[in-house]
Amino acid sequence: MKVFVFDVFGTVVDWRGGVAREAATFLQTHGASGVQPEAFADAWRSRYVPAMRKVISGERPFVRLDVLHRENLVDVLPEFGIDPNAVAPEALDELNLAWHRLDPWPDSISGLQRLKARHIIAPLSNGNIRLMVDMAKRAGLPWDAILGAEVAQIYKPAPQAYLRTAEVLMVEPGEVCLVAAHNDDLAAARKCGLKTAFIARPYERGPNQTVDLKAESDWDVVVNDMNELADAVGA
Amino acid sequence: MKVFVFDVFGTVVDWRGGVAREAATFLQTHGASGVQPEAFADAWRSRYVPAMRKVISGERPFVRLDVLHRENLVDVLPEFGIDPNAVAPEALDELNLAWHRLDPWPDSISGLQRLKARHIIAPLSNGNIRLMVDMAKRAGLPWDAILGAEVAQIYKPAPQAYLRTAEVLMVEPGEVCLVAAHNDDLAAARKCGLKTAFIARPYERGPNQTVDLKAESDWDVVVNDMNELADAVGA
Incomplete structure (x- = not known):
């Protein structure tokens, strides 16, 4: 080898602990302080495989994972009572960087x-x-x-x-x-x-x-x- | 920035010092001990830009630099009195790795x-x-x-x-x-x-x-x- x-x-x-850590602050700021940050991390992550499969199947061209994470974030927020259109795009970008940290x-x-x-x-x-x-x-x-x-x-x-x-x-x-x-x-x-x-x-x-x-x-x-x-x- | x-x-x-260092041994082994290793390094390197331009122009598909270096090595050896067909391919591969070192x-x-x-x-x-x-x-x-x-x-x-x-x-x-x-x-x-x-x-x-x-x-x-x-x- x-x-x-x-x-x-x-x-x-x-990934779960790291995303939950950064999501906790975000959820509190956006009126969802009752949400378990770990549950939010799990829900966000659960959208990763289906999103990636669309790329593998050729249904969409290759895009980097940051793009999929960002789309999945917008998709998952309503599940936790947050309207993504009511959040500044910069705040979504910042939370998306949790995966970098x-x-x-x-x-x-x-x-x-x-x-x-x-x-x-x-x-x-x-x-x-x-x-x-x-x-x-x-x-x-x-x-x-x-x-x-x-x-x-x-x-x-x-x-x-x-x-x-x-x-x-x-x-x-x-x-x-x-x-x-x-x-x-x-x-x-x-x-x-x-x-x-x-x-x-x-x-x-x-x-x-x-x-x-x-x-x-x-x-x-x-x-x-x-x-x-x-x-x-x-x- | x-x-x-x-x-x-x-x-x-x-690159010049490093290639010359490894070429010196090779040249001695293959009956070209009179050749300046630095001159050999220069001649090998001089074939790099033309080879690369064929890739940039689209004349040939992208190949990694190791491939171009190996081809250029075979091309340059006769200039120094060495028949590349008389050298074991493994010895050429090894000299080609001089660029890695x-x-x-x-x-x-x-x-x-x-x-x-x-x-x-x-x-x-x-x-x-x-x-x-x-x-x-x-x-x-x-x-x-x-x-x-x-x-x-x-x-x-x-x-x-x-x-x-x-x-x-x-x-x-x-x-x-x-x-x-x-x-x-x-x-x-x-x-x-x-x-x-x-x-x-x-x-x-x-x-x-x-x-x-x-x-x-x-x-x-x-x-x-x-x-x-x-x-x-x-x-």
Whole structure:
């Protein structure tokens, strides 16, 4: 394994906690202080897969994830009693940047630093380049490059997202290991010939998470955090 | 200025010295020990612009710089009395990687580290992603992202190379400053609306350099090394 690429939302960073933190202030300001910020984060996130699928299917051309997040934000606000037309566009833009300011899980930085010493590490995220850059600079994620959907111009789990990433790194798919907390992402990567590492993130979706609690296939590596991954691969 | 993007070959790293260092061994091994390695580096490099222009003109589809370097290597060897068909392809591949192993100028790392603290920094090079990653890991170049021709899918000085880089960074062209030791690169960037910083590298082409010895236009910043650039922009 020469190259490790990473799912980011949920695998490297805590999207639910980070979005809820910034949404809490927004909800209070806009008369929805009774709303649980975590419920708002879940509802916003739940619109991500359907929006992305329209791009993968070719129903609409590729747009970066920030665009999908912004559209989904406008769509989700009425569910929580907020009229998006009554909110200044700048306030929506600002809340949309919550995805750029997510915190890493406590083990992410130390594990990535160890892996980086002997391997190439890069995000293979559906997040756009600027989102990944802002997140990395704020959190100190030591990526060697910013790869993923915007470089490949296609979203995971489309095969080209994985294959194009291997191609720009000039390695065979089997020389790349995808690290992810999501069994479906790993399954799509394995179909393309990539190696797979499952990292359990049982609180990604909060205390009542029911999916992705454990590896559902014989992934090449199965670990509980990023330092265990570094241990497992001798980094 | 929120974002600094950098020409790399000649501006951040010493391509001539690095290629000559690796060519010296190759030339000796292949019966051309009388050849000046620097002359060989110059001849190899001189084929870069014509090869790249065929891509910019649309005469051939985009291929990464490693491909152009490899073709140019085969083309240039006979000039120095070496039959490329008599050399193992692996030896040519290995010499081609000399471009991945170039050393930074002495001021590059410290200047980039200072700039990185308050700005986004990324290569805007014609070098491909893997080349830039290998170079950065070996030399310790602290890029926030690897951008440039392969991400834009077009070579400088085509306008889209500059404009697409600003676009993926989600900034207006005028919020990006190109740093380069080459007046023509800066002129092309300025036409696209980018800010411009000239950094003098009077030995890039050896002791008898005649071009790009000084700024030939009123670039926004004109400095003698990367730390002067950090000083000039208050980084």
